[in-house]
Amino acid sequence: MNLIFSIDYKTVFGEELVLNIMKDGAIAQYHLGTTDGARWTCQLTIPDTNQVLEYYYSVDAIGSEHRHEWATVHHKLELNASKGNSYTMYDHWSDIPEDAYLYSSAFTDCLCPHTLHALPSSSFSKTVRLIVRAPQLRSSERLAIIGSNPALGAWDSTKAVEMTEHNINEWVVDLNADDFPEGEMEFKFAALDSKKDVTPLWECSNNRTIELPEMKDGEVVVYDLNEAYMPIYNTKIAGTLVPVFSLRSKTSFGVGDFGDLKKMIDYIDKTGQRVLQILPINDSTITHTWTDSYPYSCISVFALHPMYVDLTQLPQLKDAKERDRFEKLRVELNGLKQIDYERVNNAKLEYLHLLFTQEGKQMMSSKKFHEFFHETEQWLVPYAQYATLRDKYGTADFSQWPDHNTWNEADRKELSNSRSKLYKEVEFWYFVQYILNTQLDEAHAYARQHHVILKGDIPIGVNRYGCDVWMEPRYFNLNGQAGAPPDDFSVNGQNWGFPTYNWDEMVKDGCQWWVRRFQNMAKFFDAYRIDHVLGFFRIWEIPINSVHGLLGQFAPALGMTADEIRGYGLNFQEERFTTPFITDWTLERMFHDKADDVKAKYLDRLDDERYKMKPEYDTQRKVEKAFATVTDQDELNIRDGLYAMISDVLFVRDTKDASKFHPRVSAQFSFIYESLYDNDKGAFNRLYNDYFYRRNNQFWYREAMKKLPRLVEATRMLVCAEDLGMVPDCVPWVINELRILSLEIQSMPKDPHVRFGHLSRNPYRSVCTFSTHDMPTLRQWWDENYERTQDYYNSMLYRGGAAPHPLPGWLARDIVSRQLTSPSMLCILSIQDWLAIDDKLRLPDANAERINIPANPKHYWRYRMHLNIEDLMANNSFMANVKELVNQSGRTNTFGER
Structure with missing residues (x-):
């Protein structure tokens, strides 16, 4: 089979185009040729077999890649020997589009799910194939082509030719070239609704035309066309931020867990919201004391924290006395106003040890466990040995261990052999991580079923005594500490104590450590927050x-x-x-x-x-x-x-x-x-x-562009940045170039000329909120500075007279409503700020709602919701209030229907 690839791309001296065809995890490269530096072509001959090619173009300069196309969605070409023996592709270069967010799994798998289909077979002697991307379509809509030729319906939408979505947001159709004897096609694309009898949506543009070349029997000509633009309004959605550990339900064990996460997803769904954002959930166990409660100081960027296990989803303990003891303890711990981190974790680990003795052998002999082990073995095996040695030697400081001061890859074989002594020493941690991964995976699937975007959080740092540093020390600098310069959170700056990254070493292998980390996150989340994105430009050392x-x-x-x-x-x-x-x-x-x-x-x-x-x-x-x-x-x-x-x-x-x-x-x-x-x-x-x-x-711009593009392209999660602090001008350049959502906080405006941000000026590609987990809640902020509050009351809320103190629920509702009506794509408010709108429901003491105080590096992270999720959802007045606010702001997503 003969393949001809043709693409227009203007190069400068020393540059050349390369075709990259992906197959079985490898990439075959073919250099294109040109006679004018503008149109590049390449001809290949491959066996006449039915197959699907995925490929992309890149630009080489002086023997190395200078840039490449947007890597989230590649070109896709279905080959069929029965259709023809020669394919000619007229492609166009695909940069990251303005609406790249519509290709994220947050949209394609949660809000607006589509099912991909194989291109139907046809046997035209001469075939014209059209490929076009239409990411704006909603779930019930399908793309069709309508044109002047009778074969395209003669502009009658009821006779339009339906297309097939064969790739993410990409539609394809094969047409018989003999139906166009005049050698020209004039057409438009339109969206047809399969659920409602409504007028088709025609793309807003002039008619498209294609001059067909002379074709012989057996030829297939493929045109990769510019995106179809439909007059569909931008999607805006609302959400809630709450740490998993802060969740409280009637079945909790003194701390929120992955079972509670499902209940919170129900709350999000019933109030018309579409995003549930959480804080990091990775294991942070260093000392087995309350100081490990800091969720941004993880010991493994892959392992999940054992405290999030939902014991109610596990087999019961067979010992009735033990069951009764744990139930009494559960009731006691769940009744506490705040988390008792040490007692909760000690109890859950004790329970898991008992369950491991009772059920471990059977559970770990299952097919699902072996699949999990095979998928996670790269990080799971070192983590299990690290956790075992940490507890054995009574310290996480591996430099003080009598042996195994760094990970030894030679140990992997024995640690992976279920019959070996080493395996028996560490298998408990395989068991724990298997349970945690299974439960979080189920919660993620549950969120998708309910059209809820689960948004995770990727911390900028790792603990200097953690498994990641122990396993791959070449990626870290241990002679400094990462932190942040002084800002609104801390006048003395923040010292996180994390080691800084050895970016020179990381960039050498294409930031594989980060790519693995992001891809692991994508198993559980459809959006994520990059904690302190400024650290990818420069870190405060x-x-x-x-x-x-x-x-x-x-x-x-x-x-x-x-x-x-x-x-x-x-x-x-x-x-x-x-x-x-x-x-x-x-x-x-x-x-x-x-x-x-x-x-x-x-x-x-x-x-x-x-x-x-x-x-x-x-x-x-x-x-x-x-x-x-x-x-x-x-x-x-x-x-x-x-x-x-x-x-x-x-x-x-x-x-x-x-x-x-x-x-x-x-x-x-x-x-x-x-x-x-x-x-x-x-x-x-x-x-x-x-x-x-x-x-x-310019220097920091180049530093960020060495790293962030690889990470943004590593998954299809929706990317949101925490871009607060001392922000240099180059940060919005990169944020815009990579189509990352910025964070907009009215009380911390990025415009130095205003005291408060004007919500109407928020960019669409942004996340709007009033307070983060590092800030005072809305109610606390209101009473922190009376002069500032008075200014906000008069200039932002347009109200006269004295601002009332403390903040009444009706006024909190007004503030929340204004946040929701901003242009931002996402408006995600903390659970505390949502509860602030209800005087009867919210916590009487506003200061008890604070999650973190950044100025205190030893802060105890122990905030819990003061009411059960079940009781919250049973409060019809509050639920209706939230739903009304979401509806009035236009943030109700009906899963792509119109």
Whole structure:
């Protein structure tokens, strides 16, 4: 069979087009030729067999790939030897479309499910095949072609030729070329509704025309056409954010679980919402104490947390006494206002051990378990050994283990052999992960059945003592700490303690660690939030001896030489500007009547003007250790003052090049800045703004484009970014280029010229919300700053008079309604903010609703809904209220029907 591929693409000198045909997991590459640098062709001969080809085009420059087509949906070509012996494809280059979200599984598998079909067989002697994408169609609609020729219905829609959806949002039809003796086709595409007798939707464009070439018997000519555009309004949907651990039902075991997730999906469905967003659910067990409650510090990006197991879905314990004991404990723990993390996890692990002894052998001999093991073996085996060794040696710090300080690939064979001793040592964790994966997979399937998008969360970091670092340490830098510079969440910056990524090593293999991670997520979710997407541009890297984040620097970043700094008009004094600025006047300002005590105990005189920290206190970690057992608040205030003094520098030295420097973030609030002359302050401010907002823009853009395109294309999940903080200009460039949804929060506007965001200006490709899990809830925010609230009440809500306090339910409803009516594709509100609209239903104490306080790195994550999901759904007034808000905002999705 002869194949001819033809595509128009304008290249520059040194570039050439490559055809990439995928088969059995491999890619065969064929170089195209051109005579004018614009039209490229390639001819192949393959055996005359029936098969389906999937392929894409790429551009090579100097022997390596420079760019490629959008990889989410490839070209698809069905070959049939009975139709012809020669195929000529007239393709067009496919960049990521503006409506790429319509190709996500969130739309194609949840909101607007379509069933793909094989192209019907035909036996024309000469065949014209038309392929076109029409992603706007709803579930009940099918694409048809209508044209001037009688073979195309002569513009009569009742005689239109129906097409076949053979690929995601892509339709195809084979036509008899002999039906077009004049050699020309004039036509349009239209959407027909299979469920309703309604007028077809015709595409909004001029008539399409194709001049057919002269064809011989046995020839098939394939035209890949531009997208059909239908006049269909954009879909807008509403949703709820709630951590799984915060769910409460009548059958919970003191914490939300994957069974409760199904009940919450029912709530979402019954209120007309279509998205349920959760926080990370990966295993975070380091110490088996409450400090492991931080869900963004996972020990494995693949393993699920054992506390989310729904025990009611498992076989009962045969021991009646044990059953009764666990039921009494369940009732007790489920009655608590907040999660008792340690008791819940200890109880669930004990239960799972008993169940493993009772049922493990039978469950792990099943076909489903063997399929699970085969699919997950790459990460499951190391994780099980890691978890076993962690508990055996009483610490997750693998550097302290007497052996197995890193994963040994040679152990895999024995650990995978069910008859080996090593397998017996770790198989409990295979059993636990099998149960968890099965239950989450069922919850995901349940969500799809109810047209609900389950949205997950991908943390930016991993625990430095976790399985991922233990298994593949080459991907991580352990000599620094990841965090975030100061923002609305924390004036001292955030220090997450995570290792930073060795991106040079990750990029070498095409970011396979991340690709595997995203593809594993796609088994359970149809949308996801990229936590701290700025980390893919540059991460805030904090020295290992720092507690706060003020002494960090962006990595990578273009540091400044001393001469560059002087070029801004600032007389650079290296020693003065890079060591803590401690003087008598700064000590008086910081410690008041305690200043002399601080001098005597913690400082040495440096010169006539300044002091330096004593060696035993010269880093924040040393100070932290010295005050580890202190509880007196006055002493803790001294500790915090010492932290601040150590951070009081104007520049930090580059970690890789000692001759370069970075301006210290928020240095304008430091004493060293205050000590400068006004002209030096002006010079520093110019330098500061250039460095943080202009100098690195192109550099950070290129860094992000090395990574994010691979990850966005790795799955068909809908991609949403958490793009808050110190956002450089290049971030929206990448977000828009990759068609990622941004996060829009009215109280944290991205426009520096306004105090509150104007909801009407939200881009369609965005997620609108009022508060995240890191922020005060709506009710808390309302009472935090009365002056700010008054401004919001008058300027954003357009109401006169004094703003009422606390926030009444009727006013919370108005605020929620305004969020819902924004142009954003998704409006996802926290469960606390939804409950705020009902004075009778919401929690009396607004402060008890807070999930996380980012300024506190040791915050206990234990918030739970104060009422059962069953009782919430039984409250007809509240359910009707939410449903009315969703309906009035136009966010009711009827699964693609019109």
